[in-house]
Amino acid sequence: MIPTMLGITALVFFSMALSPGGVAGPLLNQVSRLNTVDAKRVREYYEKRYGLDKPAYVQYARWLNLISPIGWRPNPDGSLGGFGFKWPSLGESLGRHRPVSDLIEEFLPVTLLLQAISIPFVYGFGFLAGITSARRRGSAYDNFVGVSQLASWSVPTIWAGVMLIGFLANRDYISLFPSSGLHEAEALNMAFFPHFTPQGWQRGWLLDCIWHLILPVVCLSYGGSAFLTKLMRGSVLENLSSDYVRTARAKGVPENFVLYRHVLRNSLLAMITVAASILPAMLGGSVVVESIFSIPGMGKLGVEAVENRDRELVLAITLIGGLIGLLSTIIRDVLYAMADPRVIYD
Amino acid sequence: MTETAVQTMAPSLANDVTGRTMRRWGARLGLTWIVLLVLLAVFAPFLANSRPLLLKSHGHWSSPAIENLTPADVIIQAVFWTTIILWKMPVSLRTKILIELAVLVSTTIGALVWVHPSELVIYETYRQDERAGNVEKVINAPIPFSPDDHQRDLEDAQLKPPDSAHWMGTTENSADLASNMIFATRIALSIGFISVSIAVVIGVIVGGLMGYFVGWVDLLGMRLVEIFDAVPTLLLLLCFIAFFPRNLYIMMAIIGLTGWVGYAYFVRGEFLSLRDRDFVQAARAAGIPLRSIIFRHMLLNGLTPVIVSASFGVASAILIESTLSFLGIGLVQESSWGALLEEALGVGGTFYWWIALYPGLAIFLTVFAYNLLGEALRDALDPKLR
Numbered sequence: 001m002i003p004t005m006l007g008i009t010a011l012v013f014f015s016m017a018l019s020p021g022g023v024a025g026p027l028l029n030q031v032s033r034l035n036t037v038d039a040k041r042v043r044e045y046y047e048k049r050y051g052l053d054k055p056a057y058v059q060y061a062r063w064l065n066l067i068s069p070i071g072w073r074p075n076p077d078g079s080l081g082g083f084g085f086k087w088p089s090l091g092e093s094l095g096r097h098r099p100v101s102d103l104i105e106e107f108l109p110v111t112l113l114l115q116a117i118s119i120p121f122v123y124g125f126g127f128l129a130g131i132t133s134a135r136r137r138g139s140a141y142d143n144f145v146g147v148s149q150l151a152s153w154s155v156p157t158i159w160a161g162v163m164l165i166g167f168l169a170n171r172d173y174i175s176l177f178p179s180s181g182l183h184e185a186e187a188l189n190m191a192f193f194p195h196f197t198p199q200g201w202q203r204g205w206l207l208d209c210i211w212h213l214i215l216p217v218v219c220l221s222y223g224g225s226a227f228l229t230k231l232m233r234g235s236v237l238e239n240l241s242s243d244y245v246r247t248a249r250a251k252g253v254p255e256n257f258v259l260y261r262h263v264l265r266n267s268l269l270a271m272i273t274v275a276a277s278i279l280p281a282m283l284g285g286s287v288v289v290e291s292i293f294s295i296p297g298m299g300k301l302g303v304e305a306v307e308n309r310d311r312e313l314v315l316a317i318t319l320i321g322g323l324i325g326l327l328s329t330i331i332r333d334v335l336y337a338m339a340d341p342r343v344i345y346d
Numbered sequence: 347m348t349e350t351a352v353q354t355m356a357p358s359l360a361n362d363v364t365g366r367t368m369r370r371w372g373a374r375l376g377l378t379w380i381v382l383l384v385l386l387a388v389f390a391p392f393l394a395n396s397r398p399l400l401l402k403s404h405g406h407w408s409s410p411a412i413e414n415l416t417p418a419d420v421i422i423q424a425v426f427w428t429t430i431i432l433w434k435m436p437v438s439l440r441t442k443i444l445i446e447l448a449v450l451v452s453t454t455i456g457a458l459v460w461v462h463p464s465e466l467v468i469y470e471t472y473r474q475d476e477r478a479g480n481v482e483k484v485i486n487a488p489i490p491f492s493p494d495d496h497q498r499d500l501e502d503a504q505l506k507p508p509d510s511a512h513w514m515g516t517t518e519n520s521a522d523l524a525s526n527m528i529f530a531t532r533i534a535l536s537i538g539f540i541s542v543s544i545a546v547v548i549g550v551i552v553g554g555l556m557g558y559f560v561g562w563v564d565l566l567g568m569r570l571v572e573i574f575d576a577v578p579t580l581l582l583l584l585c586f587i588a589f590f591p592r593n594l595y596i597m598m599a600i601i602g603l604t605g606w607v608g609y610a611y612f613v614r615g616e617f618l619s620l621r622d623r624d625f626v627q628a629a630r631a632a633g634i635p636l637r638s639i640i641f642r643h644m645l646l647n648g649l650t651p652v653i654v655s656a657s658f659g660v661a662s663a664i665l666i667e668s669t670l671s672f673l674g675i676g677l678v679q680e681s682s683w684g685a686l687l688e689e690a691l692g693v694g695g696t697f698y699w700w701i702a703l704y705p706g707l708a709i710f711l712t713v714f715a716y717n718l719l720g721e722a723l724r725d726a727l728d729p730k731l732r
Binding site: 003008015016018150151153154157158163165167170280281284285302303317318321 | 372684687696
């Protein structure tokens with residue numbers, strides 16, 4: 001697992017270092033608007049402080065030292081202090097001049113909130129539509145679900161987002177939802193729950209948040225639920241034609257019991273298998289959704305960091321993205337072992 | 347024995363699968379749409395061009411549209427017509443591919459040497475000449491606007507909803523939307539096809555080596571696969587795209603380089619089950635070179651899942667390109683559906699429905715077509731799954 005993380009960050013770091021302009025290119029270019037003497041001084045300060053004048057592999061080694069709990073303590077001027085245990089750090093963002101860990105702390109919960117709301121929707125819809133269409137195999141309902149899942153799987157998120165904002169959050173058409181952000185400005189002064197005030201009904205912080213999240217969650221979850229519907233249908237059908245179902249039916253087990261006890265449990269395995277690829281895919285999807293709806297999450301931060309070639313921030317985001325990906329693999333393995341007693345990990 | 351057997355077996359399987367695929371209405375619809383897009387892409391300069399197709403001025407005929415074809419247009423025309431001529435020719439696939447390649451290379455060299463469209467582009471002159479009555483006869487393209495024609499001679503052509511002059515309206519910089527959409531088919535088709543080809547080639551080689559050699563090659567390869575698999579693809583793409591110059595070819599290479607993991611998985615799995623089969627053992631015992639064992643004997647038997655997932659791969663490559671262009675980090679010079687879609691939400695909460703509807707619909711239909719095709723292919727290749 002650690003070699004994999006090393007590989008991911010090395011891949012991103014060296015592609016950043018090899019690119020024209022190199023690390024922090026756009027940021028150093030901004031400096032050149034100053035007069036020559038000042039620009040030179042600022043540039044030298046940056047280069048010394050972040051080690052930008054060193055070769056790429058030294059910079060990478062320096063970053064590895066920074067994030068490891070054992071190593072040389074970095075001094076504020078860029079030199080290295082004594083060797084020993086230290087507090088791992090993600091460094092400071094070159095563009096925002098703030099510690100990267102602060103930025104992550106601010107932006108990551110928003111993305112996780114989006115995911116935490118969308119994933120139950122995705123799985124719930126996938127389950128229901130998959131089971132019902134597998135039960136009525138070949139019927140008009142099944143065909144309808146089949147075609148519409150393929151169609152909604154093909155709808156690009158960018159189109160769905162633009163159309164939803166354009167028609168449902170627009171003064172000229174239907175102004176039902178807000179078009180951007182996570183809160184209204186006045187939500188900061190609201191109480192948490194909806195309640196009545198002397199001025200009338202107030203929707204409260206929670207409801208304001210939900211109201212802002214409806215469109216992004218729809219955008220984020222329709223593709224995944226279409227994919228899971230198809231998967232669930234295939235898996236249920238495969239199990240329905242297996243030997244143990246024939247045996248159960250032959251000995252007179254009620255049909256509902258066969259479906260919801262025997263088949264459902266076995267079909268769960270397929271749904272768990274894809275969890276490891278659904279989570280990273282939805283993280284990628286949130287980059288798009290956050291950009292369309294201007295939600296201050298990791299995706300938006302990532303696009304900005306990449307555009308500025310903000311070394312520390314890009315590496316930290318890649319690290320976290322990779323960690324979440326690996327974490328979902330582990331979650332998948334654990335769930336798999338829980339759902340299927342035949343699976344034993346050495 | 348193997349050579350003749352492979353050559354007679356492979357086409358029959360291909361014919362069988364093609365027949366079974368084409369019996370599905372989804373595949374037919376998908377293929378129809380893709381063929382339509384190919385035609386639009388090939389004949390784009392004759393369908394949407396500010397320069398007249400034929401012009402009679404001061405007594406002599408000329409064709410500004412043909413005179414100003416770019417080298418790329420000439421190459422596309424040559425390859426297209428060669429393909430049409432070769433389609434039903436009774437020659438082997440290998441000869442056809444060789445002829446195609448020869449035509450491609452010779453026209454590329456020829457076009458770059460001899461074809462020089464005028465550097466200075468002033469589209470207004472043709473319209474002004476026509477209005478002033480300087481031309482006796484003129485035949486215009488069905489959409490008489492080039493994608494980068496900003497119509498500076500017309501007042502107030504910016505952001506017009508669809509009407510009789512502009513079938514799909516105009517964009518923010520007064521260009522005709524329909525014309526841009528037609529030229530964008532070129533980007534979508536070429537990105538899908540070439541980036542998936544790159545991904546398939548890398549995936550087949552890496553996966554094949556992993557599945558054939560197992561042991562430490564497999565171990566190393568799997569770590570490489572894990573690295574590419576663990577990072578959200580879009581984030582990896584963002585990094586690569588943002589760090590390198592914005593260029594169609596670099597974009598294709600990057601989408602290909604980040605998309606090979608799935609193919610490597612499939613090929614590895616197939617090879618693991620094939621490597622102990624008798625025919626592979628026999629080939630190895632007969633001393634057939636490794637290249638031949640891997641690509642001739644094993645690959646042809648293990649290609650099925652790769653073909654199916656390549657069809658879905660084209661769909662996702664088109665989606666990726668449009669998403670990147672939408673986020674503003676895609677192509678800058680060429681018109682792309684994603685970049686057009688981005689203009690739909692204007693400043694101050696204005697919404698231009700025609701810019702949202704048509705490019706979005708085009709992306710959706712194209713992705714849908716490739717998905718339908720992939721679905722039909724999968725059902726045809728693996729009836730068990732149905």
